[in-house]
Amino acid sequence: xxxxxxxxxxxxxxxxxxxxxxxxxxxxxxxxxxxxxxxxxxxxxxxxxxxxxxxxxxxxxxxxxxxxxxxxxxxxxxxxxxxxxxxxxxxxxxxxxxxxxxxxxxxxxxxxxxxxxxxxxxxxxxxxxxxxxxxxxxxxxxxxxxxxxxxxxxxxxxxxxxxxxxxxxxxxxxxxxxxxxxxxxxxxxxxxxxxxxxxxxxxxxxxxxxxxxxxxxxxxxxxxxxxxxxxxxxxxxxxxxxxxxxxxxxxxxxxxxxxxxxxxxxxxxxxxxxxxxxxxxxxxxxxxxxxxxxxxxxxxxxxxxxxxxxxxxxxxxxxxxxxxxxxxxxxxxxxxxxxxxxxxxxxxxxxxxxxxxxxxxxxxxxxxxxxxxxxxxxxxxxxxxxxxxxxxxxxxxxxxxxxxxxxxxxxxxxxxxxxxxxxxxxxxxxxxxxxxxxxxxxxxxxxxxxxxxxxxxxxxxxxxxxxxxxxxxxxxxxxxxxxxxxxxxxxxxxxxxxxxxxxxxxxxxxxxxxxxxxxxxxxxxxxxxxxxxxxxxxxxxxxxxxxxxx
Amino acid sequence: xxxxxxxxxxxxxxxxxxxxxxxxxxxxxxxxxxxxxxxxxxxxxxxxxxxxxxxxxxxxxxxxxxxxxxxxxxxxxxxxxxxxxxxxxxxxxxxxxxxxxxxxxxxxxxxxxxxxxxxxxxxxxxxxxxxxxxxxxxxxxxxxxxxxxx
Numbered sequence: 252x253x254x255x256x257x258x259x260x261x262x263x264x265x266x267x268x269x270x271x272x273x274x275x276x277x278x279x280x281x282x283x284x285x286x287x288x289x290x291x292x293x294x295x296x297x298x299x300x301x302x303x304x305x306x307x308x309x310x311x312x313x314x315x316x317x318x319x320x321x322x323x324x325x326x327x328x329x330x331x332x333x334x335x336x337x338x339x340x341x342x343x344x345x346x347x348x349x350x351x352x353x354x355x356x357x358x359x360x361x362x363x364x365x366x367x368x369x370x371x372x373x374x375x376x377x378x379x380x381x382x383x384x385x386x387x388x389x390x391x392x393x394x395x396x397x398x399x400x401x402x403x404x405x406x407x408x409x410x411x412x413x414x415x416x417x418x419x420x421x422x423x424x425x426x427x428x429x430x431x432x433x434x435x436x437x438x439x440x441x442x443x444x445x446x447x448x449x450x451x452x453x454x455x456x457x458x459x460x461x462x463x464x465x466x467x468x469x470x471x472x473x474x475x476x477x478x479x480x481x482x483x484x485x486x487x488x489x490x491x492x493x494x495x496x497x498x499x500x501x502x503x504x505x506x507x508x509x510x511x512x513x514x515x516x517x518x519x520x521x522x523x524x525x526x527x528x529x530x531x532x533x534x535x536x537x538x539x540x541x542x543x544x545x546x547x548x549x550x551x552x553x554x555x556x557x558x559x560x561x562x563x564x565x566x567x568x569x570x571x572x573x574x575x576x577x578x579x580x581x582x583x584x585x586x587x588x589x590x591x592x593x594x595x596x597x598x599x600x601x602x603x604x605x606x607x608x609x610x611x612x613x614x615x616x617x618x619x620x621x622x623x624x625x626x627x628x629x630x631x632x633x634x635x636x637x638x639x640x641x642x643x644x645x646x647x648x649x650x651x652x653x654x655x656x657x658x659x660x661x662x663x664x665x666x667x668x669x670x671x672x673x674x675x676x677x678x679x680x681x682x683x684x685x686x687x688x689x690x691x692x693x694x695x696x697x698x699x700x701x702x703x704x705x706x707x708x709x710x711x712x713x714x715x716x717x718x719x720x721x722x723x724x725x726x727x728x729x730x731x732x733x734x735x736x737x738x739x740x741x742x743x744x745x746x747x748x749x750x751x752x753x754x755x756x757x758x759x760x761x762x763x764x765x766x767x768x769x770x771x772x773x774x775x776x777x778x779x780x781x782x783x784x785x786x787x788x789x790x791x792x793x794x795x796x797x798x799x800x801x
Numbered sequence: 802x803x804x805x806x807x808x809x810x811x812x813x814x815x816x817x818x819x820x821x822x823x824x825x826x827x828x829x830x831x832x833x834x835x836x837x838x839x840x841x842x843x844x845x846x847x848x849x850x851x852x853x854x855x856x857x858x859x860x861x862x863x864x865x866x867x868x869x870x871x872x873x874x875x876x877x878x879x880x881x882x883x884x885x886x887x888x889x890x891x892x893x894x895x896x897x898x899x900x901x902x903x904x905x906x907x908x909x910x911x912x913x914x915x916x917x918x919x920x921x922x923x924x925x926x927x928x929x930x931x932x933x934x935x936x937x938x939x940x941x942x943x944x945x946x947x948x949x950x951x
Contacts, residue, residue: 258944265942273911286909289881372881402946408918409890409949412883489887524895529948 252313252620253398253542255363262406263365270294271353278350293373293411295366296352299670305344305352306369307359309623311379311397311421312340316610316619321362323606329355334606336591336599338430338663338714339418340378340623341369345670372500373411374404374485378420380428381624384543385586385632387578391440391448393423395539396477399531403478410485414492415500417485418457429625430741432456432465433717435502436484441471449473454484454514455506460709462716462747463503466511468518474536476522479529483522491517545581546618546633552583555637567654571643574654574696576634583636587617589629589646590653590661594686597679598664599627601651608649616642626663626702628656659701659768660686663714667707667724668731674707676724676731676757681705684761689768698768701781704739717741719782720767721748722760733760737767737793738785749790752798763797770796805935806901806923813925815851815872830874833858836866844869851901856884860891867898875921877906886919893920893950910934914941920950 255263270290277287288298295306307322314322322342326334329351335343347355359365368375377400384392400419404410410417420431423440431437437453450472456465472480488502491509506514562569577586589609591599601609609629613621616638617631624630629651634642646652655661662685665671667678682705689695704718708725715721721736733755736748755763768781770793775784785793802813818829824842830851836843843850851872852863856879863870873892875885885904892898903923904916913924913935924935 262942262944262946265944269911269938269941282909282911286880286911290909290911372883405946406915406942407947408915408945409886410883411915412881412886412912414883486887486890489883494882494884 252315252394253310253539259402260360260363263360263363263367266294266365266367266406267353267356267360270356274350274353289371289412291352292371293368294352294356295369296349297370298349299345299666299672302346303349303352304670305347305355305366306337307342307344307364307366308369308376309336309340309342310401311377311383311394312381312623312625313394314342314621314623315362316613316621318362318364319606319610319613319621321359321364323603323610325355325358326603326606332604333600333602335597335666336601336623336627336629338625338627338712339376340381340625341376342623345666367405368411370416372413372415372417374407374413374417374419376418377401377404378418378429378434378625380422380424381622381630382428382577382586382632383423384545385579385581385584386424387580388425389423389580390425390442391423392540392543393421393438393440394543395536396423396438396440396450396474397421398539398542399477399536400481403481407485410489413485413489414494415497415502417488417502419481425743427741427743427745430714430717432745433458433462433714433741434465436481437465443471447473450477452480455503455511456745457501457503458711458714458716459501460498460711461501461503462711463507464745464747465503466506468511468515475530475532476526477531479525480518480522482525482529483518486521487514487517548581548584548633549635552581552635552637555583555635558636558639561640565640567647568640568643570692570696571652571654572639574658575652575656576639577630579633581633585634585636585639587631587634587639587642587646588624588656589621589631589651590655591628591651592655592661593650593653594660594683594690596650597666598662598682601629605649605651608645609651612642612645626656626661628661654692655695657700657702658695659689659698659703660695661702662686663702663704663718665706665708665712671707671712673710674724675709675726676707676733678705678707678713678722678724681722681724681733681757681760685764688761688765698771699780702740703764714741715739716747717745718748719785720764722764725754727754731757733757733763735760735763735767735797737790738782740782751790751794755797766796767793802925803929803932804903804923804925805932806903808936808939810932810936815849817853828871830872833863836863836870840866854885854888856882856888858888860888860896864896867892867896870898870900872901872903873898874903874905874925875908877904877908880907880909880912886915889916889919889921890950910938913938917951918945918949 420434439451452469453465622630705722706713717739739748849871
């Protein structure tokens with residue numbers, strides 16, 4: 252993974268010093284609440300229901316074992332012994348003391364981590380495919396481009412006070428695992444007729460209150476133009492994005508109101524001034540690519556026989572393999588998911604003890620690297636098949652081997668009313684209730700691939716509008732109610748879920764979900780996934796049963 | 802009143818002329834609307850002329866006149882309105898404007914490092930103490946990732 256140069260380190264050290272001064276000036280009364288708010292947000296600090304929330308950047312999801320140990324230390328020292336992984340591959344602490352945040356940031360800086368631009372109306376952490384560099388369907392490794400974008404977006408002097416937040420995601424594979432079409436800018440690595448790698452550029456996607464699927468603004472952008480083209484889009488957005496209404500300030504609204512053709516014309520006119528002056532050199536790309544060279548894989552990894560024996564003899568291991576591992580481009584290796592969706596833990600949460608143990612496992616079995624996934628799990632990208640059984644046993648002992656990746660209980664869930672000052676309804680409690688109702692693993696595995704996303708308010712942090720089943724908490728006269736959508740998808744076949752009907756009461760939401768699953772089981776064709784069944788059947792059969800029973 | 806210009810405290814010598822006011826001798830600033838309306842008179846003015854820009858103003862509207870304009874003031878009504886940053890960049894990067902670009906109004910001394918990188922070289926403030934912060938904060942970072950004006 253990328254290792255900081257002296258310049259990178261200096262930059263984050265100087266940022267820590269700057270934020271320390273800003274925080275001191277705030278406590279001295281020299282910065283107003285509003286002024287400090289803008290500054291602290293750009294350093295990852297929200298003020299939540301109970302305490303500040305600190306969001307630390309996980310650059311395109313890559314975290315070293317050393318960094319994982321630092322997160323464990325911070326959870327132990329400054330928080331309540333746990334942290335939370337987000338859908339944008341970041342890490343959140345829910346209970347830090349505001350006056351100690353500069354100290355926490357200084358600790359993070361010692362392991363090349365920071366919280367720069369993890370919130371606020373600026374360019375956020377660039378996200379990517381958690382299988383980057385190891386996926387079997389990869390066109391090219393997106394990580395070097397993510398790093399180039401990370402550097403370009405970090406402390407960009409012109410684009411730090413945008414109309415609204417701005418998120419970029421990059422996918423290098425045939426299958427989009429980074430929800431790129433729901434980002435302000437989505438980049439797909441593609442090859443042109445000559446085999447040259449460039450970018451298919453999507454713009455104006457987004458979730459939240461007005462979910463919109465991104466549109467293709469540039470079918471093929473040459474690599475050398477990457478940064479000048481991003482600059483052109485950002486300048487047009489900065490100058491013309493709406494600033495009169497925060498709910499209409501995202502670039503998706505600018506693109507929608509301007510129309511894609513006109514918007515493209517504006518970007519191209521701006522780009523014409525920039526493209527030749529600001530090229531990304533092949534040397535620069537290669538220099539960054541060197542940071543992401545493949546680790547020293549064992550060329551004989553696939554000659555191991557113990558793996559097949561364990562798989563044949565241990566049903567629980569075989570089940571875990573089927574659900575919690577992904578194919579690897581190198582024969583004899585697998586990518587291993589660490590499930591942060593154990594029934595007794597809030598989705599995405601992990602304790603300090605678990606973090607330390609994960610760091611040890613990563614060091615011993617996966618080249619010292621851990622990745623955060625878009626669906627709030629972790630991944631060990633490079634585990635030898637001979638080590639899978641041992642890794643599984645260790646994860647079982649830690650409660651991190653629930654074999655549910657990609658299934659009904661692998662829910663994406665926001666902090667909801669328990670922590671978030673914006674929420675209208677609880678989400679963690681509902682996730683727990685659904686988990687309890689679906690406590691039969693065979694049933695969950697029979698249902699198969701299913702993405703349930705649940706947000707506690709219409710800001711949609713848990714991407715409910717693109718869940719195969721989406722659950723949205725709403726407030727009705729002070730009571731918590733839940734709207735259900737079906738058929739959403741953030742993958743290649745991007746779609747926004749259709750609303751099932753009126754919201755259901757809190758005590759009925761879990762039975763509504765189980766009813767929906769029953770309808771699927773009864774009506775599915777052979778090998779038909781839940782999403783395929785919804786697309787074939789439409790929502791009516793589900794609607795009839797849910798509202799008949801509730 | 803003193804301002805910071807090119808990292809030095811200097812006296813402000815420019816006079817603010819409201820849209821309905823008559824011109825006075827010496828160096829004056831006018832709004833973009835006034836400039837576009839009275840351009841010939843203003844070009845003939847004996848002193849220097851500066852433009853006061855709002856965040857919503859378009860740089861291209863007066864770019865061809867920049868040879869006559871010796872100061873552009875970026876007036877921040879709201880420090881979070883980032884359009885002024887792009888205006889400064891366009892003035893320097895696109896139109897190669899060489900004279901003074903000054904931040905006034907409600908920008909934050911905490912923003913001056915970024916402002917300097919997009920080409921702002923002067924800072925006014927109602928609070929004298931803020932000028933010390935401006936001078937200090939211009940040195941917040943010694944490294945950067947992107948090409949910029951300075």
